[in-house]
Amino acid sequence: MPPRNIIIDTDPGQDDAVAILLALASPDEIEVLGITAVAGNVPLPLTAKNARIICELAGRPDVPVYAGCDAPIARKLVTAEHVHGKTGLDGPDLPDPVMPLQDTHAVDFIIDTLRAHAPGTVTLCPLGPLTNIATAFTRAPDIVTRVQEIVLMGGAYFEVGNITPAAEFNIYVDPEAADIVLKSGAPIVVMPLDVTHKALVTKARNDAFRALDTPVGIAVAQMTDFFERFDKEKYGSEGAPLHDPCVTAYILRPDLFSGRHINVTVETTSDLTLGMTVADWWRVTDRAPNALFIGVIDAQGFFDLLTERLARL
Ligand SMILES: [Ca+2]
Numbered sequence: 001m002p003p004r005n006i007i008i009d010t011d012p013g014q015d016d017a018v019a020i021l022l023a024l025a026s027p028d029e030i031e032v033l034g035i036t037a038v039a040g041n042v043p044l045p046l047t048a049k050n051a052r053i054i055c056e057l058a059g060r061p062d063v064p065v066y067a068g069c070d071a072p073i074a075r076k077l078v079t080a081e082h083v084h085g086k087t088g089l090d091g092p093d094l095p096d097p098v099m100p101l102q103d104t105h106a107v108d109f110i111i112d113t114l115r116a117h118a119p120g121t122v123t124l125c126p127l128g129p130l131t132n133i134a135t136a137f138t139r140a141p142d143i144v145t146r147v148q149e150i151v152l153m154g155g156a157y158f159e160v161g162n163i164t165p166a167a168e169f170n171i172y173v174d175p176e177a178a179d180i181v182l183k184s185g186a187p188i189v190v191m192p193l194d195v196t197h198k199a200l201v202t203k204a205r206n207d208a209f210r211a212l213d214t215p216v217g218i219a220v221a222q223m224t225d226f227f228e229r230f231d232k233e234k235y236g237s238e239g240a241p242l243h244d245p246c247v248t249a250y251i252l253r254p255d256l257f258s259g260r261h262i263n264v265t266v267e268t269t270s271d272l273t274l275g276m277t278v279a280d281w282w283r284v285t286d287r288a289p290n291a292l293f294i295g296v297i298d299a300q301g302f303f304d305l306l307t308e309r310l311a312r313l
Pocket of ligand 1: 011012015016127128
C-alpha cells in the first residue's frame, strides 16, 4: 500500500507537536503533503513558527509549511497560553526555525492540493480550530467531495468542555467553521475529549519518551512535563491528555479506537453553550449520522506505538 496523503492543519501546541512528529516518523504509512498553520492555542505567527520548529526537530525541513487564517470566521480569536505557555511550545528549549514559511496561503494550498490529486486520495487532519478547512470549503465547494476523510481533534460529549463548561477549545474558538465542516458531507472522524482524556501521559509513559535519549524523545518529555502541570491542577488526573496525536494514531492504527457513527451538531448562537458539540450518542434524534465519534482508545497500544515511532526520528 502506498502511504496515505495527509495535510496536517494545526495550531502548535505541544500536543500538536507530538501529532506532527508521529506523522513524520511514519513515512511508510503517511505522506505529509504539507502542514497548514491556523490561529488557535497561540496567534498565527507563533503557530506558523512552531510548525517549522517541529519539522526541523524531526529532521524534515523539506515539509512545506503554510500560514493560514489569523482569526476565526466570525469572532475574535481566543487563545490558550494558560495551557501551552507564551510561545505555545513552552517546555523544551528549541532553536528558531531556519526553513522558510511558504508564500502560498494555507487555504489556497488546501484547495490546490485537493484539486491536483485524484478524488479520495487526500485526508485532512485538523488539530486546531477549523477556520482554514471551513474557509477552503466555502471558497471552493468542489473540493469537499474530493476529500478522502477528515480526522479531527475537537468537541466532547461525555467530557463536555475544557474552555467553557460546555465547549471544547478547538470548536469553541471557531464554532461557525466547525458547523461548516460538520455539515459539509465529507467523511469525518471526530476525536473528542471523551477519547483524548483517556490518552494520559503517566509518569511511566513520559519516562519512556525521555529514555529514548534522543533530541525528539527528550523534547517530547519536556513538552509533556510543561502542560501536565496545568492539567494536573485542573483535573487532578494522573497525567496530561495527549489530544492531537490521537488523530495521527488513528491514521496509522484505526484498530486502536472505536466509536459510533452518529450525528454531531455545533451550537453557534447560545452564549451559555457556544461551541458545544451536541453528539447524538444515544441516537435519540432522526438527524442523519455525519461523523464517526470516537469514545474508546487502547491507551497502552497508543503509547507503545507513539514511543516506538518517536524512536525512529
Ligand atoms: Ca491543537
